[in-house]
Amino acid sequence: MGVKLLLEKAQVAGIRSYDVYRREGGYRSVEKALKTMGPEAIVEEVKKSGLRGRGGAGFPAGMKWSFIAKPEGVPRHLVCNADESEPGTFKDRYLMEFLPHLLIEGLIVSSFALGSNDTYIYIRGEYAWIVDILEAAIGEAKANGWLGKNILGTGFDCNIHVQRGAGAYICGEETALIESLEGKRGNPRIKPPFPAVQGLWMRPTVVNNVETLAAVVPIINMGGEEYAKIGVGKSTGTKLISACGNIKKPGVYEIDMTISVEEFIFSDEYCGGIANGKRLKACIPGGSSVPILPANLLLKTAKGETRYMNYESLSDGGFATGSMMGSGGFIVLDEEQCVVKNTLTFARFYRHESCGQCSPCREGTGWMEKILKNIEYGKGKTSDIDLLWDIQRKIEGNTICPLGDAAAWPVAAAIRHFRDEFEWHVKNPEESQKRNYGLAHYADAIHVPA
Amino acid sequence: MTKFNDTQLQEFNRLVARYPEGKQKSALLPVLHLAQESFGGWLSSETMDYVAELLQLNPIEVYEVATFYSMYNLKPVGKYMFEVCQTGPCMLRGSDNIIAYIGEKLGIKPGETTPDGMFTLKTVECLGACGYAPMMQLGKHFREHLTKDKVDAIIAECRSSAAANN
Ligand SMILES: Cc1cc2nc3c(=O)[nH]c(=O)nc-3n(C[C@H](O)[C@H](O)[C@H](O)COP(=O)(O)O)c2cc1C
Ligand code: SF4
Ligand code: FES
Numbered sequence: 196m197g198v199k200l201l202l203e204k205a206q207v208a209g210i211r212s213y214d215v216y217r218r219e220g221g222y223r224s225v226e227k228a229l230k231t232m233g234p235e236a237i238v239e240e241v242k243k244s245g246l247r248g249r250g251g252a253g254f255p256a257g258m259k260w261s262f263i264a265k266p267e268g269v270p271r272h273l274v275c276n277a278d279e280s281e282p283g284t285f286k287d288r289y290l291m292e293f294l295p296h297l298l299i300e301g302l303i304v305s306s307f308a309l310g311s312n313d314t315y316i317y318i319r320g321e322y323a324w325i326v327d328i329l330e331a332a333i334g335e336a337k338a339n340g341w342l343g344k345n346i347l348g349t350g351f352d353c354n355i356h357v358q359r360g361a362g363a364y365i366c367g368e369e370t371a372l373i374e375s376l377e378g379k380r381g382n383p384r385i386k387p388p389f390p391a392v393q394g395l396w397m398r399p400t401v402v403n404n405v406e407t408l409a410a411v412v413p414i415i416n417m418g419g420e421e422y423a424k425i426g427v428g429k430s431t432g433t434k435l436i437s438a439c440g441n442i443k444k445p446g447v448y449e450i451d452m453t454i455s456v457e458e459f460i461f462s463d464e465y466c467g468g469i470a471n472g473k474r475l476k477a478c479i480p481g482g483s484s485v486p487i488l489p490a491n492l493l494l495k496t497a498k499g500e501t502r503y504m505n506y507e508s509l510s511d512g513g514f515a516t517g518s519m520m521g522s523g524g525f526i527v528l529d530e531e532q533c534v535v536k537n538t539l540t541f542a543r544f545y546r547h548e549s550c551g552q553c554s555p556c557r558e559g560t561g562w563m564e565k566i567l568k569n570i571e572y573g574k575g576k577t578s579d580i581d582l583l584w585d586i587q588r589k590i591e592g593n594t595i596c597p598l599g600d601a602a603a604w605p606v607a608a609a610i611r612h613f614r615d616e617f618e619w620h621v622k623n624p625e626e627s628q629k630r631n632y633g634l635a636h637y638a639d640a641i642h643v644p645a
Numbered sequence: 646m647t648k649f650n651d652t653q654l655q656e657f658n659r660l661v662a663r664y665p666e667g668k669q670k671s672a673l674l675p676v677l678h679l680a681q682e683s684f685g686g687w688l689s690s691e692t693m694d695y696v697a698e699l700l701q702l703n704p705i706e707v708y709e710v711a712t713f714y715s716m717y718n719l720k721p722v723g724k725y726m727f728e729v730c731q732t733g734p735c736m737l738r739g740s741d742n743i744i745a746y747i748g749e750k751l752g753i754k755p756g757e758t759t760p761d762g763m764f765t766l767k768t769v770e771c772l773g774a775c776g777y778a779p780m781m782q783l784g785k786h787f788r789e790h791l792t793k794d795k796v797d798a799i800i801a802e803c804r805s806s807a808a809a810n811n
Contacts (some may be wrong), residue, residue: 282771356663361714379675380713445776
């Protein structure tokens with residue numbers, strides 16, 4: 196069993212309630228941080244921990260915190276990004292649903308470190324019942340003196356508010372989120388200015404993912420240096436992975452980042468292997484935006500080394516032969532599942548979610564969806580594959596926010612690694628419609644542990 | 646007609662109070678949710694104008710937001726809306742079959758409402774339940790690990806709860 200820092204208590208009966216959570220040692224980090232550490236000391240611990248943002252980009256959290264501007268007399272804000280909309284990702288939901296107080300605890304410590312007296316949780320609108328869970332937990336925390344005025348007699352005031360979004364993936368992007376929190380359309384802002392200088396209501400703002408902020412609790416409790424000893428290299432601590440697709444045991448797992456991809460997929464402690472006696476074909480290891488990898492490049496790097504479930508190893512080989520940790524949305528395809536169709540659903544997703552501000556993204560996502568639809572439904576030409584390649588290249592890097600890249604990468608990787616599956620669809624239009632799955636032969640070369 | 650009652654107004658005031666003085670526009674998304682729930686499950690232009698008036702915004706500021714976000718319905722929907730996820734991870738677990746089956750059972754296509762106004766079928770993109778696929782949202786909650794039998798049971802459950810509320 197690997198180390199558990201976040202989900203350790205998830206199975207304790209009644210852990211969602213304040214009394215049980217507190218009895219199990221909850222809110223200790225608030226006592227320690229507010230009474231014995233100043234804001235700077237907390238930021239230092241988070242820096243030492245090596246914690247990287249868990250929302251997708253993996254930016255060092257402590258460094259981000261140290262960028263926050265502190266102009267005289269201007270309030271600052273912490274915003275928790277609970278928009279979780281990247282296909283394949285459902286870990287923040289799990290954390291908020293079962294351990295709401297862990298997030299609240301992390302938010303209080305983080306708000307103190309950043310000087311935020313009004314902290315907002317921006318949660319995707321569809322998680323409506325979780326809003327109630329969070330508001331109940333906030334109410335309990337307040338009733339017990341962890342929120343409100345003069346917390347623990349330290350003079351620090353803090354309130355946490357839960358704001359519901361209304362269905363827009365783009366509002367997970369931090370500047371779009373801020374726009375949405377101001378009651379506007381979720382159009383990303385041009386940076387700079389960065390939120391750390393001018394964010395919510397043009398005040399200095401830090402936006403962090405749910406899991407990042409929850410991880411502050413064990414970091415304060417155990418100390419940054421101890422936290423940094425877990426994991427490997429720049430992948431410190433534990434990471435939540437939401438596993439889905441055709442595996443025996445889909446769900447949310449906390450891993451320490453030293454396990455191999457093979458162990459994660461095939462061991463009974465985690466995914467339990469591929470369901471229905473099928474073989475592994477491919478995997479998108481970090482949410483829909485990251486490159487898909489065929490099984491051989493997934494389990495081993497191009498150099499033939501074991502691939503591990505951490506930031507460095509998953510990206511080993513760059514986009515040519517590697518992928519990314521991303522948000523930890525781990526999507527597994529079996530030998531019969533169709534890469535073209537899967538890519539089509541992602542292209543449709545990004546077309547639907549493009550905010551429409553930049554023409555390469557607005558138009559390009561629509562074209563990619565149309566072309567993929569033609570190929571999938573037997574109306575494609577070989578030249579369409581090259582056209583797709585060309586379009587994705589013209590989106591990448593030419594847009595205001597990274598959604599354009601996020602839309603381009605999955606298409607590029609699917610063509611890069613599964614070009615003959617696209618060609619098979621073009622050459623066998625009727626067959627591809629009837630069977631509606633891709634080529635099985637990718638599974639052939641793959642070692643499947645007994 | 647389009648006016649919040651006292652309880653709804655109380656909730657409105659609670660929402661607005663979360664933001665600093667003069668930043669009441671920030672309450673727009675939650676207030677639109679409240680309005681949609683309060684006035685028949687969708688946002689008519691009358692409802693949006695009322696929200697604009699309450700928050701002291703220009704009507705266009707409300708329209709541009711209401712049209713941007715997919716959870717706001719700009720035309721009437723059925724009493725029960727089946728929002729079935731169709732994105733990759735759900736597709737890999739058979740969401741196509743579930744969508745087709747619901748359509749067949751209710752005699753409607755995605756985007757349509759049954760003539761009796763009871764059911765709307767809508768396809769949506771990833772709802773954050775990929776590991777529990779196929780799934781749909783029904784009102785405030787998710788229905789997960791869907792099978793044909795489960796769909797039958799959900800439809801029956803809706804029909805009987807509608808009958809009980811009449
Ligand atoms: C299109 C798009 C969608 C995003 N969605 C999310 C999201 O749902 N949740 C999240 O935490 N970060 C999301 N991000 C990343 C955020 O912009 C931001 O980097 C993150 O919230 C920072 O928190 P972290 O450093 O703790 O990861 C998204 C980014 C983009 C470009
Ligand atoms: S890249 Fe796409 S989503 Fe991002 S700002 Fe441009 S149009 Fe909007
Ligand atoms: S793909 Fe359906 S819930 Fe994520």
